[in-house]
Amino acid sequence: MDTQVADTLLGSLIEGRYRIRGRVARGGMATVYTATDERLERTVAVKIIHPTQAPDPRSPLAGFVERFTDEAKTIARLTHPNVVAVYDQGTHQGLPYLVMEYVRGRTLRDVLAERRRLNPDEALAITEQMLAAIGAAHRAGLVHRDVKPENVLVAEAPTGGAANLVDSVVKVADFGLARAVEASGSEEQGNQLMATVAYVAPELVTDGHADPRTDVYSAGVVxxxxxxxxxxxxxxxxxxxAWQHVDRDVPAPSTLVSGLPKVLDELVTRATRREPGARPTDAGAFLAEVQMAREDLGSNAHTAVLRRITDDVVPAVAQPTMAVAPIRPTERPAWARLPETKTGRRSRTTGAPDRPHRRRAAPQGDNPWARLRRQLAAAPPGRLPLIAAVVVVALLLTGAGWWFGFGRYTTTPELVSLTKAQAESQASRAGLSLTYAKPRYDAKVPRDSVLAQDPASADRIIRGGTITLTLSLGPDRLPMPDVVGKEYELAEADLRHLGLEVVKGKAQYDDNLPAGVVLDTNPKPGTEVNVGTKVTVVLSRGRAPITVPNLVGKSVTDARGALQQLGLVPVETYRDSDRPKDEVIGQSPADGSSVEKGAEVKLEVSKGPAPVVVPRVVDMPCPQGKQVLESQGFPVVVQFNPNGVVRFQNPGENSQVAPGTPVTIGCF
Structure with a gap:
């Protein structure tokens, strides 16, 4: 069983403004939390650098915070729909942090972990938005240096009902963070490789140099x-x-996945050339190539379907083929369109302007319906009814085949990581029903959020069908919350919401907490407990009905009588004291405390002063003997001749008596 270590930042307030609510992810350099901006009342993401990445001021990395701050200011000026916005920066307990836009969605790494690989349409759609963000950074003079699926966030579409990844919004994060850490390194660390080795460009391995073409290489690997x-x-x-990137060429994707179009091989090969000069000059140039490749793939797929219709007089039920949907420049959002000039659109390979051109309209003879009309007109008169009947039957079969094979299906929306309420709302908008499987514990997914779904996102589902969701029960081990001081009903609700079982213990009187308020719990607050643990809650009964009187200074007999009259039980202990014997010198509970009838009250009683030894003064001159006794605190009574010699004393020598006991001496 995994043990969840308590995060001390959870619940803390940073800069008096950002209240940390939960941990989203932990990476090699930083941890990302969700937080509430209490000033603007919005949810944000807070990225805090690990203590191991924030160096001691005396170390060679002492400039980290300053460089991190400078990079944050530069990133904050980078405004683009596909870039995770940076709102604020600072330090908390000596650790630099960034306050960023909170993107509701998953990383591309999470998507690939679930789907393994994407179809070309989805891969190119994500690549376009990713390159649009990186291209904006390149135009601002920034190089990302660490392009990888972990830094690409796939959020739900602006419409809120994205059917697949093509409709999702992609945002790129962590611009400049690797550069800030790398720039703070010592000479010994100067060749430290900050990019993830699976996506690192050869020039970063050999000489540590990075420019926009470095990001192009990493995007090609993604x-x-x-x-x-x-x-x-x-x-x-x-x-x-890392050194394989230097020594080998990235293979063509079609060598691993058969059937991929050649144009996709060309895109990957162009972006991942080992020589930087052979790649597109920056992300904007690579974006132009990706967009034109996507248009070409869409056009080719459309042409192939037309040919299949025109080649057959009687249409047949076609099997589905992989086709990349064409994206016209006018259909793209403004931030994703190809930049155009007065002389034409950008070149596919160099980004330079091409001569303007238009698609030629298909000649009349290429129209499948025109060809069908010509063939019907050329048919013998006696065969026309038969051909018409065959055409009608074929059309009916085609329509039925389309309906049962495709038309009655829609695409399953992405519901994983949404809360139960959000998932129900999105399924309702898509016209789908939900059912729930047995929930499971998960250390990362919050309670009542969607842990898994069936069918998976982007899979086919019958319109009006049902999606089975598995909800998270949260972590199966959690810190015992502190509910002391809460009303019982609120404390019980908090504990049961965490999956803990609540039982009432024996209520106790308390001078500070009113009746019905939680006085104590077992286990104690902060103790790690398993989900389902039985928690005993002890409630306060308020102040007890009897007030303990002040007994100090009274004789033990008087104190004993006062307590018994109140129905309390005296418990006496004796010790030496300079106070008179049998005088009460202490009590517990203290006076003014409240107790119930029959409670014990402990009394400390004086045994009197410790005895002292009477010295020998016999045979001393009477004045000298008197002086010796008085010097040790004994009152002296002289009998007979005050100027004589001491012949007897009472108490006798070496007797143990109470301090201040009178001593009689007889002098002759």
Whole structure:
């Protein structure tokens, strides 16, 4: 069983403004939390650098905070729909942090972990938005240096009802963070490789140099992984993987996944050339190539379907083929359109302007219905009814085949990671029903959030069908919350919401907490407990009905009588004291405390002063003997001749008596 370590930042308030609510993810350099901006009342993401990445001021990395701050200011000026916005920055307990836009969705790494690989349409749609964000950074003079699926966030579409990944919104995060850490390194760390080795460009391995073409290489590797479900190289050690980028060419995706169009191989190959000069100059140039490739794939797929219709006089039920939907420039959002000039659109390979051109309209003879009319007109008169009947039957069969094969299906929406309420709302908008499987514990997914779904997102589902959701029960081990001081009903609700069983213990009187308020719990607050643990809640009964009187200074006899009259039980202990014997010198509970009838009250009683030894003064001159006794605190009574010699004393020598006991001496 995994043990969840308590995070001390949860619930804390940063800069008097950002209340940390939960932990989203923990990476190699930083941890990301969700937080509430209590000033603007909005949810944000807070990324805090790990203590191991924030160096001691005396170390060679002392400039980290300043460089991190400078990078944050530069990133904050980078405004683009596909870039995770940066709102604020600062330090908390010596650790730098960024306050960023909170993107509701998953990382591309999570998507690939679930789907393994994407179809070309989805891979190109994600690549377009990813390159749009990186291209904006390149135009602002920034190089990302760490492009990888973990830094690409896939959020739900603006419409709130995205059917598949093509409709999702992609945002890129962590611009400049690797550069801030890398720039703070010492000379010994100067060659430290900050990018993830699976996506690192060869020039970063050999000489540590990075420019926009470095990001293009990494984006090409990400596209390769989306198409094939794996990265180009692996090895036992990170350094072995890194040097494979230097020594080998990235293979074409179609060598691993058969049937991929050749244009996708060309895109990956162009972006991952080992020589930087052979790649597109920056993300904007690579974006132009990706968009034109996507248009070409869509156009080719459309043409192939037309040919299949025109080649057959009687249409047949066609099997589904993989086709990439064409995206016209006018259909793209403004931030994703190809930049155009007065002379035409950008070149596919260099980004330079091409001569303007238009698609030629298909000649009349290429129209499938025109061809069908010509063939019907040329048919012998006696066969026309038969051909018409065959055409009608074929059309009916085609329509029925389309309906049962495709038309009655829709695409399953992405519901994983949503709360139960959000999932129900999105399923309702899509016209789908929900059913729930047995929930499961999960250390990362919050309670009552969707842990899994069946069918999976982007799979086919019958319109009006049912999706089975598995909800999370949260972690199966959690810290015992502190409910002391809460009303019982509120404390019980809090504990049961965490999956804990609540039982009432024996209520106790308390001078500070009113009746009905939680006085104590077992287990104690902060103790790690399993879900389902039985928690005993002790409630306060308020102040007890009897007030303990002040007994100090009274004789033990008087104190005993006063307590017995109140129905309380005296318990006496004796000790030496300079106070008179049998005088009460202490009590517990203290006076003014409240107790119930029959309670014990402990009394400390004086045994009197410790005895002292009477010295010998016999045979001393009477004045000298008197002086010795008085010097030790004994009152002296002289009998007979005050100027004589001491012949007897009472008490006698070496007797143990109470301090201040009178001593009689007889002098002759």
């Amino acid at each position: 596209l390769f992984e989306m198409l094939t479900g794996r990265v180009p190289y692996d090895g036992d050690r990170p350094v072995d993987v």
